Amino acid sequence: MKPSWQFIGSIADVIVHCPFQLFYLRIMTSYSASSSLPHERVQPQSLVDQIASRLANDIVTGVYSPGERLKEQEIALRFGTSRAPLREAFRVLEREGLIEIFPWRGVCVIRHSLEEIRELFEIRADLLAICVQRITEDGSPEKIAAVSEEIGKLIELTEAGRDERAYKQQTATISTLTSSLAGNRYLHAMVTDFRQKLLWYYCFLGQSTVERRRESNRLWQAMLEAMQRGDAWAAAKAARQVTLSTAQFALQIAEAAEKLKET
Incomplete structure (x- = not known):
């Protein structure tokens, strides 16, 4: 049969609900952004979303591998921003299932x-x-x-x-x-x-x-x-x-x- x-x-x-729809829309609009530049300053408008989009693109295109630690200071310098919006972006990515946040240990790309x-x-x-x-x-x-x-x-x-x-x-x-x-x-x-x-x-x-x-x-x-x-x-x-x-x-x-x- x-x-x-x-x-x-x-x-x-x-x-009736898919939390990854917003992620997909973001990733498709930011896909063309280069992740190879040493310094990528983003605009003040929607700063958290822009950082989250860039990092999401980096994760799914292999810049960061599953299980790899995301270094907060290094990423903040790369985007030319403070740590506060970066931490908000991390929380967005955690909700979308891309990273894990460990208290006192930092942030890692999720590994299935x-x-x-x-x-x-x-x-x-x-x-x-x-x-x-x-x-x-x-x-x-x-x-x-x-x-x-x-x-x-x-x-x-x-x-x-x-x-x-x-x-x-x-x-x-x-x-x-x-x-x-x-x-x-x-x-x-x-x-x-x-x-x-x-x-x-x-x-x-x-x-x-x-x-x-x-x-x-x-x-x-x-x-x-x-x-x-x-x-x-x-x-x-x-x-x-x-x-x-x-x-x-x-x-x-x-x-x-x-x-x-x-x-």
Whole structure:
């Protein structure tokens, strides 16, 4: 008996709050800001939000790794600000699940356990499958054409030899597109939530070779072909496999890193 993606989708329909929506809006608007400059003074207006956005961008793009300590004095000097707004920004990031604040010990980027990473990937895979199923069942040629266009760009990036970051940005575009086309704002918020939680692991522990990207592209293409022929079940199954294939490789690298630390 085939599992019902609609049943899982009904869970998404009743979720009415997603604290990571604001994070996602901030991170997308600040993504282009450079984090490599030695001194990045921010403007007085919305100072706390600006600092939080810059730090969030640094965390999810790998400037700071999971478990790494954030040095308050160093960051305050970098942004040309006092410690008071920086501490407020830390509290914002703590609420958004990006950092942990330890009394008398400082601030660290949050580190998920391997089991937590595995579970997050599984839910993210299910959510992508729900989005793809809904788009396929809707049958809108325009929506399916939009997905086709973005998958085409992904293949072009791979064959043109573009770097890992460009590839990851395009897969993020596809994920955002499918959730926005699914026709359910709460489902879209949930996809955003789980994508944020996994972004570091996805970007830095995912397909790291051209051959693995091509393998991933074949899964994206299989998903698209199922959507084009109106097979919602096959499309959802392929969509789920896209994420799970990335998860498998990411967890292998993460587990190897954990074992290396133990030796």
